[in-house]
Amino acid sequence: MKYIELRIYAARQGIELITAMLISKGIDGIMVDDPDDMEDILNKKNEYGWDYIDDELKENMDREPVVSVYFDKSDDGRKQMSDVKKALRDMREQEKRGDFGQCTALGSLNIEEKLVDDDDWKYKWKDYFKPYRITDKITVKPTWEDYEAEEGELVIEIDPGMAFGTGTHETTSLCMKLMEKYIGDKGKEKKILDVGCGSGILSIGAALLGCEDVLGIEIDDDAVRVAEENVAANDASGSVRIMKGDLVDGIDFEADIIVANLMADLVVKLCKSAGHHLADGGVFISSGILVEKEKYVAEKIENAGFKILEIQEDGEWCAIAAGV
Structure with a gap:
């Protein structure tokens, strides 16, 4: 089965705003590729005494962050994607009016679309969804992960599916x-x-x-x-x-x-x-x-x-x- 990948290029501040917009539309399964995250890896070079860091990793730090979301290749999926595109245009107008604050820049908001196979992405994000303690009492865990709760710990099982994420x-x-x-x-x-x-x-x-x-x-x-x-x-x-x-x-x-x-x-x-x-x-x-x-x-x-x-x-x- 084919899906449509929508890639949205944005500034660091734009990522937070775009993520909030997508969540508000019920699109919670969001992949963020942020070069700033590479800095943590590079910082560990000295901590762990690594002698070599791939040049490609360093070059990746200079590019614009990307927010990726996926839609069914169907009329409903295309409509949902169209709604997101309209919301991005609205956000650009809000930025021009200063609604997000004078110092907030969304970035280019350039978008790319491409068809991808189910196996290319549908399960890849699951590698990063692990049990996560979100309050003193509550832990969120994916349905496919085994997890032994501590005494008094409350566990929420979530399977976000294609459009709904980890919470x-x-x-x-x-x-x-x-x-x-x-x-x-x-x-x-x-x-x-x-x-x-x-x-x-x-x-x-x-x-x-x-x-x-x-x-x-x-x-x-x-x-x-x-x-x-x-x-x-x-x-x-x-x-x-x-x-x-x-x-x-x-x-x-x-x-x-x-x-x-x-x-x-x-x-x-x-x-x-x-x-x-x-x-x-x-x-x-x-x-x-x-x-x-x-x-x-x-x-x-x-x-x-x-x-x-x-x-x-x-x-x-x-x-x-x-x-x-």
Whole structure:
């Protein structure tokens, strides 16, 4: 079977923004080839006393980073790829307006397409997906890996398939850590609303933390299907429901905690109505926000009637916890 590989060339800052955009569209199986990663290898030359580093490796450090995603060679796949291309054009316009900050450069955003065979890529990324501890209690592991959990450790099994990845991006781990904190040991008392649930990893995490009434909302049909499969694979169907929806439009559900791993503009849009879906004393946790937009988003959340409880950062990303 053939697939379409879309390669997007971008600056280092652009990679983070493009990754966030792709995740927001339910495309979570993303390959990033960043020359900056080569620097770590070169730095180990002295540490380990290596005498030789391939010249090709050094030359690779001068090229532009590449983000690669893959689509079915079908009408649906081409439509999804077209949506991504449009989003890239929109991002270029946002860059020109300074929406990402005056110092942010996306890079060339040149794209390449080519047909690839299933065996060329479909399973290659699995070599890099290993069990990964994302919070004090929760570890994410691929379904095909054997893993022996420690006492008290909670394990989420994820098979991202072709379009949905590992869930170990900084935005996901930030959201999961805050959710774990505010659920505490009162999982059975907490109702969780996961807006833009993607692969369902946060919803599953909530169930493992003891929550028995979790609703995940996702706008993409494929993401809904994959999330439901992951929920079932983790024996969480009794606690977690996945619904198709656009943010909280038309959703009749009051939660103790809302988690939203989206993008800054979607968080700003959501915060205007999130309070109507939170119980008294509820917490609104949002992520997918670049640190440079932290102040802007926090102000919008406060203007919507929330009080900022805390902000956590990881690299270029941040997550905000706010109370009503």
